[in-house]
Amino acid sequence: MTLFLEQGLNGLQYGLMLFLLAAGLTIVFGVMDLINLAHGSLYMVGAFVAAWLVPITGSFWLALPGAVIVTALVAVVLELGLLRSLYARDHLSQVLATFALILVLNDAMKMVFGSDLPLSAPEALAGPVALPLGLQYPAWRLLIIAVGLLLALLLYLLVEKTRVGALVRAGASNRRMSSAMGVNVPRLFTAVFAFGAALCAVAGCLLGPLLAVQVGMGENILIPAFMVVVIGGVGSIRGALLGALLVGVVDTLGRTLLQRGLHIWLPPQWSSAAGPALASVAMYLLMAGILLWRPQGLWPVRGR
Amino acid sequence: MGDVRWKVVAAGLFGLAAAGLAQAADRVKVGFVSTLSGPNAALGVDIRDGFNLAVKLHGGKLGGLPAEVLVADDQFKPDTGRQLFERYVKRDKVDFMTGVVFSNIMLAALPEAVDNNVLYISPNAAPSSMAGKDCNPLFFAASWPNDAYHEAAGAFANQRSLKNVFLLAPNYQAGKDSLAGFKRTFKGDIAGEVYSQLGQLDYAAELAQIRAARPQAVYVFLPGGMGINFIKQFVGSGLSKDTMLLLPGFSADQDIISAIGAPMAGLFNTAHWSPDMDNAANRKFVAEFQKEYKRLPTLYASQGYDTALLIDAAVRDVKGRLEDRQAVRNALRAARFESVRGAFKFNTNQYPIQDYYVRTIGSDGKGGLVNKSFSEPILRNHGDAYVQQCKMAK
Numbered sequence: 001m002t003l004f005l006e007q008g009l010n011g012l013q014y015g016l017m018l019f020l021l022a023a024g025l026t027i028v029f030g031v032m033d034l035i036n037l038a039h040g041s042l043y044m045v046g047a048f049v050a051a052w053l054v055p056i057t058g059s060f061w062l063a064l065p066g067a068v069i070v071t072a073l074v075a076v077v078l079e080l081g082l083l084r085s086l087y088a089r090d091h092l093s094q095v096l097a098t099f100a101l102i103l104v105l106n107d108a109m110k111m112v113f114g115s116d117l118p119l120s121a122p123e124a125l126a127g128p129v130a131l132p133l134g135l136q137y138p139a140w141r142l143l144i145i146a147v148g149l150l151l152a153l154l155l156y157l158l159v160e161k162t163r164v165g166a167l168v169r170a171g172a173s174n175r176r177m178s179s180a181m182g183v184n185v186p187r188l189f190t191a192v193f194a195f196g197a198a199l200c201a202v203a204g205c206l207l208g209p210l211l212a213v214q215v216g217m218g219e220n221i222l223i224p225a226f227m228v229v230v231i232g233g234v235g236s237i238r239g240a241l242l243g244a245l246l247v248g249v250v251d252t253l254g255r256t257l258l259q260r261g262l263h264i265w266l267p268p269q270w271s272s273a274a275g276p277a278l279a280s281v282a283m284y285l286l287m288a289g290i291l292l293w294r295p296q297g298l299w300p301v302r303g304r
Numbered sequence: 305m306g307d308v309r310w311k312v313v314a315a316g317l318f319g320l321a322a323a324g325l326a327q328a329a330d331r332v333k334v335g336f337v338s339t340l341s342g343p344n345a346a347l348g349v350d351i352r353d354g355f356n357l358a359v360k361l362h363g364g365k366l367g368g369l370p371a372e373v374l375v376a377d378d379q380f381k382p383d384t385g386r387q388l389f390e391r392y393v394k395r396d397k398v399d400f401m402t403g404v405v406f407s408n409i410m411l412a413a414l415p416e417a418v419d420n421n422v423l424y425i426s427p428n429a430a431p432s433s434m435a436g437k438d439c440n441p442l443f444f445a446a447s448w449p450n451d452a453y454h455e456a457a458g459a460f461a462n463q464r465s466l467k468n469v470f471l472l473a474p475n476y477q478a479g480k481d482s483l484a485g486f487k488r489t490f491k492g493d494i495a496g497e498v499y500s501q502l503g504q505l506d507y508a509a510e511l512a513q514i515r516a517a518r519p520q521a522v523y524v525f526l527p528g529g530m531g532i533n534f535i536k537q538f539v540g541s542g543l544s545k546d547t548m549l550l551l552p553g554f555s556a557d558q559d560i561i562s563a564i565g566a567p568m569a570g571l572f573n574t575a576h577w578s579p580d581m582d583n584a585a586n587r588k589f590v591a592e593f594q595k596e597y598k599r600l601p602t603l604y605a606s607q608g609y610d611t612a613l614l615i616d617a618a619v620r621d622v623k624g625r626l627e628d629r630q631a632v633r634n635a636l637r638a639a640r641f642e643s644v645r646g647a648f649k650f651n652t653n654q655y656p657i658q659d660y661y662v663r664t665i666g667s668d669g670k671g672g673l674v675n676k677s678f679s680e681p682i683l684r685n686h687g688d689a690y691v692q693q694c695k696m697a698k
Contacts, residue, residue, distance in 0.1 A: 003516035010508035115343055118563065121540075128542030136515075136542035141508070210537070211505040212529050214343060220505075255509040259498065277475070280501060 002135050007252050013141045015248020016148025020203040021221060022228035022240040023155060024196025030172035030235020030301060032087060032189050035094045038078075038101035039200065039225065040218025046071040046201025047208040047217065048109050051117035060122045060205075068201045075197030079190050087189070106215050116214035144206045151202065152241055159237050168192060172235035172301050224251070227287050233297025242298055247283055254282040329399070329626040331370045332619055335392030337385055337413065338403035340377035344528060346559050347405045347604045348377075351427045353597055354589075354608030355402070358616070361592060366612065367619020378404065382412035389416035399626045400425055402611055405604070407431045407450070407478065418442040421629055423636065427611040428604060430655060432481060436690030439653045441697060442629075444636055446611045448576045449655050449688035450478065453552035454485030456574035456660035457523055459682050461490050461550065468495040469550070470519035472510055474530065475499035482525035482552070488689065495519035500526075505533045511541045521548035524555070531555040532563050539567035548572070553675075556665060557602040561673050568665045568673055576656075577606045577645040578663050578677035585613075586644040600674065606644050617641035647685070653694035657687045 025039045049070045053063035082101070086094050120126070121140045128136040159165035167188055170178035179185045204217075211217065228247050232239025259275025266274065290298060336355065338348030352375060359371050374392055378385035385404060392398045393416055401417040402425045404410040410429040417424045423442050430445035461469055471486060471494060473479035479499060487494065496517045498510055514522055522543075526534050531551070538544055544567070553575025554560075561568045579590050579600055589609055593601040601609075614636065621635035622628065637650050648658050659681035668674040 003512055006512040006515060007509060010512060013508070014506070126540055128540065138537070138540040138542070140540060210533075212533060214529070252509050256513050275499075 002133060003256065005133060005135055006137065007256055008249070009137060009141070009145065011249035011252035012245065013145050013148070013248070014252055015245040016145060016152065017203050017207055018221070018224055018228050018248055019148065019152060019241050019244035020199045021225040022232070022244050023237055024199045025225055026229045026232065026235055026237065026240045027168060027172070027192055028196050029229060031168055031175070031192050032171075033175065034083060034087060035091050035098065036083070037095060037098040037222065038105060038218075039196070040220075040222035041102050041105040042071055042075060042197040042218070043200040043204040043221065044109060044215070044218040045074055045105065046197075046204030047119065047213045048113050048117060048204075049201070050205040050208055051119035051213045052113060054119060064202070064205045067205050068198050071201035071204075072194040072198045075194045076190060079193040083193065084186070084189075102219065105218075110215050116212060119208040119213045121209040140210060144210075147202070147206060151199070155199075155237060164191075169301075224283065227283060231287055231290050231297060233300030235301040236297065236299050239297055239299035239301075246286065246298075250286050251279070251283055254279040258282070329369060329624050331372055332366045332400070332615070332626065333396060333398040334366070334371065334373045334615065335389070335396065335398040335401045336373055336375045336403040337378050337388045337392070337401070338375075339380045339405050339409070340375075342380050344380050344405070347428070347602075348403070350559070350602045350604040351403060351405065351608035351611075354593070354601065354605035354610075355427070355612045356608075357589075357593055357596055357605075358609045358612030360596075361588075362616060366616045367621075367624065369619060369624050374398065375403075378409055378413075380406070380409070382409045385409040385413040386416055389413040393417055393420045393422050398422060399632075400615055402427055402615075404429055414440075414443065423629065423632060425611050425615060425636070427607045432688070432690050435653050435655045435688045436693035439694035439696050441633060441654075443654060444614075444650070445655045446614050447607045447656070448658070448660075449690075450481055451485030451488070451688060452576070452660060452683075452686060453554070453574045454482045454523075454525065455489045455686070456662070456683050457550050457552060458486040458489030460572065460574060460662050461486075461492065461521060461523070463682065464521075464548075466492050466520045466548075468493040468519050468521075470495040470514050470517055470522045471497045471524075472514075472522065472534075473499060473525040474502040474504070476502050478527075479525055483523075486523055500530075502530075504530060507534050507537050510534075511537060511543060514547070515541070515543060519547060521550050523550045525552060526555060532560060535560075535564055535567060535571075550574075553577075553603055553663065556663070556675065557604070558600045558675070559602050561665060561675075565673070569667075571665050573663050573665075573675070574660055574682065575603055575663055575675075575677075576658055576660050577603050578661060578675050580674075580676050581644070581646060581661075583642075583644070583646050585642040586646075589644045610641075610643050610645065610648075613641040613643065614639060651687045651691050653688075653691045653696065655688055655691070657685055659684050660686055 028034055028036050046067045050063045050067035053066045054060055057063050086097055125139040125143055129139045131137050159168060167183055224247055228240055228243040232243030258279045259271055262271035262275050338351055339345055340348045365371055374396060376388045400423050405428050407429040414424055418440050426445045428447050430447050430449050432450055434443055435449050471483045473483050500510055524534055538549060549571055551573040553573050556571055556573035617640050618632055618635035622631045625631060639650050648656055651657050660683040661677040662682050663675040663677045665673050666676050
């Protein structure tokens with residue numbers, strides 16, 4: 001029982017972090033029609049800047065907003081300097097250019113900070129906390145869940161209830177029409193891109209102490225983030241949240257349950273080999289299944 | 305009568321010519337290829353620093369001859385390693401090759417050395433295949449067979465009367481070999497056996513499984529950054545309060561201790577060497593290493609140092625006749641050097657027979673943490689399980 005509970009929390013934690021990445025990705029894709037492979041690199045930039053700021057400021061809680069601001073500024077520079085010229089081009093050119101950007105940003109981080117930096121959670125949150133039902137759970141992962149839920153709620157309110165949100169939604173469902181209605185599209189695009197980068201930076205800061213701040217960390221998380229976008233429906237924030245939670249839970253539960261389930265049918269040496277292999281395929285199967293059922297994704301933007 | 309005189313003259317001339325050919329070399333050339341950049345560089349750097357320290361302490365000589373150590377970085381790429389081996393063997397005509405950290409790179413590059421009759425002394429990688437059916441007269445492992453730390457950990461679990469242990473390793477060959485090594489010696493039950501993905505950084509799912517299985521101890525083989533993340537998350541999850549974490553030595557070495565800090569205190573790990581081992585060679589090594597590099601040596605550094613000492617002894621024993629590979633090989637097999645690990649000799653497959661210890665991480669008295677060895681070895685004069693499969697000419 002506690003195994004399910006703990007794995008449920010782990011799935012929630014992983015899913016919410018994927019959401020922070022996928023939310024930016026899906027808005028950029030939906031509003032600007034830009035496939036940005038370098039999205040994960042902004043997550044890496046956020047983590048590196050945070051790890052660099054912690055010893056300077058002496059506090060994780062000062063480094064976090066600092067990293068978010070710096071990453072957003074980097075994003076603004078990238079948008080003005082490079083990505084702007086890609087909007088009119090086809091997706092293949094965008095993929096090529098943003099893939100090159102991954103390599104450039106990786107080497108830039110290596111030149112500025114070295115290939116990895118240490119980053120630890122604040123002392124008070126490094127240990128476990130006791131939860132009901134006798135479950136011990138790492139405090140830091142609980143914090144990630146709380147921040148993830150909070151940001152998801154704020155994002156929902158921002159997109160659904162504010163004027164900026166209305167512009168973004170309009171841009172996502174019909175770009176030409178919204179620009180004809182007098183929206184300052186270039187400025188909106190810069191803002192949207194910087195905002196997506198800021199969400200990445202938050203994810204990078206929160207996951208940095210748990211994983212490792214190193215060059216190339218952005219590539220590993222990019223594939224699941226894209227899956228979330230595809231599952232949820234391109235351009236849809238609600239879809240991204242739903243998709244992220246689904247991917248998070250399936251991945252986390254798959255890694256334990258598949259092996260345990262196979263244990264019943266197969267001898268241990270087979271199940272322990274087949275379990276992890278199948279678990280890593282489970283996410284792709286999930287995506288393929290959902291696309292067969294709903295080719296537009298689970299919760300697509302209306303009007304497409 | 306005249307015939308006999310001719311024969312004497314001919315024999316004399318032949319002798320002179322042979323003596324000229326067998327003239328001792330005027331220097332020793334060693335090709336050193338290791339991983340010196342990227343996230344895995346720390347291991348190669350320590351092996352190199354240990355090796356260079358031994359050469360420096362011998363006045364820049366190995367076996368009395370001036371030593372020329374050519375160093376290059378394989379960049380963690382098998383094909384780069386192979387090219388560097390080829391360059392050193394064919395262009396620079398080295399007498400010995402050494403240095404590689406990782407088995408996959410070593411196995412890719414090794415043929416460049418042994419196919420050209422150059423001896424390879426491994427300062428680290430010692431895969432079980434090379435100990436058994438693929439053993440090679442020109443390959444020496446100056447470190448420890450890949451399974452040995454895990455066999456020692458299994459023996460330690462028996463000594464502590466552990467009844468059930470949970471096993472975790474990445475899903476690749478070395479991961480499976482390591483857990484097989486543990487199970488070869490461990491007599492209790494396996495509470496669970498899980499293979500994670502290679503390079504995985506988040507162990508939340510595995511930790512939940514461990515919590516559910518309630519084992520007395522957990523044994524993990526997670527090299528490099530994987531181990532650092534696992535240990536941090538293991539402690540963060542609260543599991544460390546009532547579950548013993550047992551590690552192979554390289555997952556609890558000085559570089560890992562420095563990266564993780566306080567959560568490492570009190571953990572057990574198995575190794576063939578520890579910085580506090582009480583023998584003259586080791587006291588000198590640890591003191592000189594700290595003086596030279598301002599940090600404590602890891603076991604990788606000790607392996608690099610021992611490799612240089614081994615080459616030094618072989619060159620000395622053949623009196624510099626390095627062209628005679630068979631003589632050099634026999635001298636290496638005899639291994640007449642003072643190892644920093646104490647007892648050491650080669651098995652018939654040219655893998656070590658040596659003692660293995662349990663180390664525990666404790667305070668160094670200056671606010672830091674350091675490995676301390678239990679004085680009695682957990683495995684004595686331990687070889688490997690593959691030596692019978694090795695068919696090698698003397």
